[in-house]
Amino acid sequence: MSELLFYLDIFGTIVFALSGALMAGRYKLDPFGVVVLASVTAVGGGTIRDLILQTPVFWVEKPYYLYVILITSLLTIIFVRQPKRIPKRFLLIADALGLALFAVVGAQKSLALGAPMPVAIVLGTVTGVAGGMIRDVLCNVIPMILRQEIYALAAMIGGGLFAVLSYFGWSENNAIIVSVTAALLLRLAAIYWRVSLPAFQIVEKENNP
Amino acid sequence: MSELLFYLDIFGTIVFALSGALMAGRYKLDPFGVVVLASVTAVGGGTIRDLILQTPVFWVEKPYYLYVILITSLLTIIFVRQPKRIPKRFLLIADALGLALFAVVGAQKSLALGAPMPVAIVLGTVTGVAGGMIRDVLCNVIPMILRQEIYALAAMIGGGLFAVLSYFGWSENNAIIVSVTAALLLRLAAIYWRVSLPAFQIVEKENNP
Amino acid sequence: MSELLFYLDIFGTIVFALSGALMAGRYKLDPFGVVVLASVTAVGGGTIRDLILQTPVFWVEKPYYLYVILITSLLTIIFVRQPKRIPKRFLLIADALGLALFAVVGAQKSLALGAPMPVAIVLGTVTGVAGGMIRDVLCNVIPMILRQEIYALAAMIGGGLFAVLSYFGWSENNAIIVSVTAALLLRLAAIYWRVSLPAFQIVEKENNP
Numbered sequence: 001m002s003e004l005l006f007y008l009d010i011f012g013t014i015v016f017a018l019s020g021a022l023m024a025g026r027y028k029l030d031p032f033g034v035v036v037l038a039s040v041t042a043v044g045g046g047t048i049r050d051l052i053l054q055t056p057v058f059w060v061e062k063p064y065y066l067y068v069i070l071i072t073s074l075l076t077i078i079f080v081r082q083p084k085r086i087p088k089r090f091l092l093i094a095d096a097l098g099l100a101l102f103a104v105v106g107a108q109k110s111l112a113l114g115a116p117m118p119v120a121i122v123l124g125t126v127t128g129v130a131g132g133m134i135r136d137v138l139c140n141v142i143p144m145i146l147r148q149e150i151y152a153l154a155a156m157i158g159g160g161l162f163a164v165l166s167y168f169g170w171s172e173n174n175a176i177i178v179s180v181t182a183a184l185l186l187r188l189a190a191i192y193w194r195v196s197l198p199a200f201q202i203v204e205k206e207n208n209p
Numbered sequence: 210m211s212e213l214l215f216y217l218d219i220f221g222t223i224v225f226a227l228s229g230a231l232m233a234g235r236y237k238l239d240p241f242g243v244v245v246l247a248s249v250t251a252v253g254g255g256t257i258r259d260l261i262l263q264t265p266v267f268w269v270e271k272p273y274y275l276y277v278i279l280i281t282s283l284l285t286i287i288f289v290r291q292p293k294r295i296p297k298r299f300l301l302i303a304d305a306l307g308l309a310l311f312a313v314v315g316a317q318k319s320l321a322l323g324a325p326m327p328v329a330i331v332l333g334t335v336t337g338v339a340g341g342m343i344r345d346v347l348c349n350v351i352p353m354i355l356r357q358e359i360y361a362l363a364a365m366i367g368g369g370l371f372a373v374l375s376y377f378g379w380s381e382n383n384a385i386i387v388s389v390t391a392a393l394l395l396r397l398a399a400i401y402w403r404v405s406l407p408a409f410q411i412v413e414k415e416n417n418p
Numbered sequence: 419m420s421e422l423l424f425y426l427d428i429f430g431t432i433v434f435a436l437s438g439a440l441m442a443g444r445y446k447l448d449p450f451g452v453v454v455l456a457s458v459t460a461v462g463g464g465t466i467r468d469l470i471l472q473t474p475v476f477w478v479e480k481p482y483y484l485y486v487i488l489i490t491s492l493l494t495i496i497f498v499r500q501p502k503r504i505p506k507r508f509l510l511i512a513d514a515l516g517l518a519l520f521a522v523v524g525a526q527k528s529l530a531l532g533a534p535m536p537v538a539i540v541l542g543t544v545t546g547v548a549g550g551m552i553r554d555v556l557c558n559v560i561p562m563i564l565r566q567e568i569y570a571l572a573a574m575i576g577g578g579l580f581a582v583l584s585y586f587g588w589s590e591n592n593a594i595i596v597s598v599t600a601a602l603l604l605r606l607a608a609i610y611w612r613v614s615l616p617a618f619q620i621v622e623k624e625n626n627p
Contacts, residue, residue: 021618022620024564024618025618025619025620026620026622027560027564028617028618028619029564029570029617029618030568030570030571030614030615030616030617030618031615031616031618032568032569032570032571032574032615033563033564033569033570034618035570036543036547036563036570037564039540047470051260051469051470052256052260052266052269053269054263054265054266054472056472057470057472059537059540060470060471060533060537063534063536063537066536066537066540067536076618077618080620081618081620085620085621085622086620086621086622087622088622090622091622115269116272118272118275118276119268119269119272119275122248122268122275125245129245133347137346137347137555138551138555138561138563138564139560139564140349140558140559140560141349142236142348142349143347145242145245145347146233146236146238146242146246146347146348150239150241151241151242152238152239152241152242152244152245153239153241156241196239197239197240197241198239198240199237199238199239200230200233200234200237200238200239200240200243200285200286200290201234201237202231202234202235202289202290202294202295203294203295204235204294204295204296204297204299204300205294205295205296205297260469261465261469261475261478262478263472263474263475324478325481327481327484327485328477328478328481328484331457331477331484334454338454342556346555346556349558350558351445351557351558352556354451354454354556355442355445355447355451355455355556355557359448359450360450360451361447361448361450361451361453361454362448362450365450405448406448406449406450407448407449408446408447408448409439409442409443409446409447409448409449409452409494409495409499410443410446411440411443411444411498411499411503411504412503412504413444413503413504413505413506413508413509
């Protein structure tokens with residue numbers, strides 16, 4: 001794993017842990033509940049990716065990820081409390097950062113382990129979206145991916161662009177920077193201007209026998 | 210894998226992807242969200258089965274399953290939109306087909322990999338119900354298995370009957386046809402006539418200290 | 419696995435299966451739905467633990483766990499129906515017992531398989547809380563871990579105390595008894611007196627662009 005990738009992976013862990021801790025603050029969890037929700041959000045996607053790739057789970061091999069999450073949770077509890085009221089958008093932006101970073105990191109790891117390109121794109125998407133999905137499902141909130149603003153597309157762009165650029169021989173670092181930036185800008189733009197793609201909507205009628 | 214089994218597995222993937230895409234249409238997802246929900250529904254059960262069996266996950270080995278889901282999602286978006294209003298029962302029937310097919314396919318794969326019979330029945334049930342469960346949980350809907358109409362039983366009948374018939378030396382194809390048909394008819398009958406088994410119901414009283 | 423550990427593991431399976439069956443009774447599931455919900459609750463945590471440890475899943479290797487769950491479900495249906503009304507606290511207490519037992523059993527298995535201490539504490543917590551989480555998520559109920567009473571802490575105390583006592587050379591049986599008791603008393607006290615830790619609560623304000 002290149003140095004850039006390592007720092008981005010840690011940064012993704014921090015922002016997803018932050019998003020989990022912020023969600024925990026909405027639900028008035030105690031500090032240990034905060035740590036659990038932050039952990040699930042931060043490692044959920046990568047854990048599923050590693051299980052599916054049948055490679056050792058990253059935080060079992062490198063337990064320092066757990067300390068990163070612990071420290072992020074504690075700092076969130078200490079510092080986010082100070083301003084009393086934080087903008088609602090904080091959680092969305094932390095989630096967007098994590099989404100973009102993990103989608104690319106996930107695709108990179110999958111390709112490095114020999115997965116074919118479509119599988120790598122799917123596993124990148126899984127890495128990017130699954131942690132936040134579990135966070136939202138546990139909190140009984142409709143997951144962000146099921147709301148209208150561009151979310152699934154941003155994750156797929158992240159992993160997909162990385163896979164394509166790597167395929168065309170870009171250096172890993174350049175491919176990472178471009179694909180993370182593309183996914184992040186797309187998602188942030190969707191949040192900021194509330195952009196959505198045209199929805200697929202069906203109307204169902206009851207049809208009694 | 211016999212040819213029959215292969216076609217049924219693909220057909221199960223198609224109908225579960227369809228059920229996920231239809232559910233996505235209820236929630237007005239954008240096309241990429243439709244693909245995600247269709248994928249989760251179609252591969253969720255088999256992925257959990259393969260992880261538990263510690264065998265390579267089927268769609269990582271054979272990525273064409275992903276193309277099948279992609280094409281199904283696109284066709285659903287294109288064609289289901291045309292009639293404007295579709296019967297509500299469409300999703301239920303697609304789910305029933307997938308349930309019956311995957312319960313038998315899951316039990317077959319488990320037995321073929323050497324799992325003992327009770328484990329094969331459980332993993333057949335998991336294969337049949339887990340994808341739809343994840344679909345429903347993500348959409349914040351009570352999973353079908355927790356509603357009264359015969360659902361868990363249909364999945365167990367599918368896998369169980371296949372396991373028993375194989376044990377008694379039936380040819381694989383005959384065992385598949387009989388057990389898929391039994392599970393499907395049972396579930397469709399339950400949907401059509403709204404049949405339920407007698408429920409286990411408890412009444413709880415508050416008991417303050 | 420020591421004899422004590424074996425019996426506690428079976429007992430944990432029974433009480434979690436009971437908690438799943440009681441929840442099924444609230445939702446008026448049919449007997450097969452009861453078995454499914456009891457199974458998911460009883461094996462969910464241990465299955466995720468074994469997958470993450472990449473060791474064979476316990477109930478695939480030892481299918482008698484499935485019979486224990488089946489019998490517990492049937493006995494629950496038969497006997498819990500008799501008194502017509504049971505105290506609401508039954509489910510909470512069964513869940514607390516399972517939580518304490520599985521957190522310690524999970525930490526022990528992780529350490530025995532060579533996991534470092536922080537990973538063992540996390541996997542103990544996962545073993546203790548995941549089954550109940552899945553049960554609650556399937557029933558569209560906010561998981562107990564996200565309510566205020568001490569829950570995550572109890573699970574961490576269970577696994578953490580066991581890991582620490584083992585590290586300091588205590589005999590396995592003594593370490594098990596002390597850590598299960600500590601986790602259980604903590605959780606039961608929190609249920610009984612409705613004790614909570616101080617919550618982390620944030621106030622968010624809308625921040626339109």
